[in-house]
Amino acid sequence: MIIARIVPPKSAAYKALSTYSKKLDGLMKLKPLSWFAVWIMMTSGTSAQQSNLDRFTYWDMSLAGVGLITLLIITIVMTFIIGKEKFSFAGNDLNPTFVLNHTIVGLILFMTGWGWLSWLNGDLFVSLKSFFPYLLTYLSVLFVYQIDLDSIPEKGYTPGKGLIALSLMMVLVSVFIGIAFDDPVVSTAAAVIAPFYLIAIVFPEHKRHIERARIYPVFIAAMFVSVRLPWLLIPLGILFFGLRTYHYFRYNIVFPTFAVDHD
Numbered sequence: 001m002i003i004a005r006i007v008p009p010k011s012a013a014y015k016a017l018s019t020y021s022k023k024l025d026g027l028m029k030l031k032p033l034s035w036f037a038v039w040i041m042m043t044s045g046t047s048a049q050q051s052n053l054d055r056f057t058y059w060d061m062s063l064a065g066v067g068l069i070t071l072l073i074i075t076i077v078m079t080f081i082i083g084k085e086k087f088s089f090a091g092n093d094l095n096p097t098f099v100l101n102h103t104i105v106g107l108i109l110f111m112t113g114w115g116w117l118s119w120l121n122g123d124l125f126v127s128l129k130s131f132f133p134y135l136l137t138y139l140s141v142l143f144v145y146q147i148d149l150d151s152i153p154e155k156g157y158t159p160g161k162g163l164i165a166l167s168l169m170m171v172l173v174s175v176f177i178g179i180a181f182d183d184p185v186v187s188t189a190a191a192v193i194a195p196f197y198l199i200a201i202v203f204p205e206h207k208r209h210i211e212r213a214r215i216y217p218v219f220i221a222a223m224f225v226s227v228r229l230p231w232l233l234i235p236l237g238i239l240f241f242g243l244r245t246y247h248y249f250r251y252n253i254v255f256p257t258f259a260v261d262h263d
Helices: 002-006 012-028 032-053 064-083 096-114 116-121 124-144 161-180 184-202 208-228 230-251
Strands: none
Touching: 002 230, 012 230, 032 064, 032 096, 032 124, 032 184, 032 208, 032 230, 064 096, 064 230, 096 116, 096 124, 124 161, 124 184, 124 208, 161 184, 161 208, 184 208, 208 230
């Protein structure tokens, strides 16, 4: 981190900022890390709807204002629901109700991004059809997050292989459906995500493969959606670097991160 070079842990400035960072503990109780998933699913709907209007939509800032306002509203609502422990992204208790809840919430977020009023123009079937490959990709990432990392030894893990295999099949199906629907965002994102699951299955020597299968698909999905909606990079960047700064001054750790400490 650049900030670690500017404000090293043993400096007076670090100690002062570390004390100040404790005031943000209440904000962390709102589970802001979950906002990444919320934002990606909602903007996936916007991206798909724009593609439905113009297949070659790229780097479009025209919806930045309404998009960011909608993100803010959705974030507040979802934060309240998550804070009441009515909804979670990681648990280790995978069951049909859990999957159904995420399917419903994913659909609501996707349709919010798509635009509910578009139903009046006869887009209902199109939007539901477009949602399906995104749902498969979303659930594939969700399933990987249900694997308890603490139960996995550093080498030769066996827990979670079934979920990883299921996730791999889901993204592969998403690739083909995305191609059939002429949606390069979801088809390409799923195709780039698939190798992370495949490596975790074929080379089970280290725990780090599952960790990467959790971290990178979220980043990949966000970046591909941002190709069409670059304004999404603004809240993503603020949240990502904001969380890293908080964790650095609060606990002297780098989090969230793309690095894996098991190499």
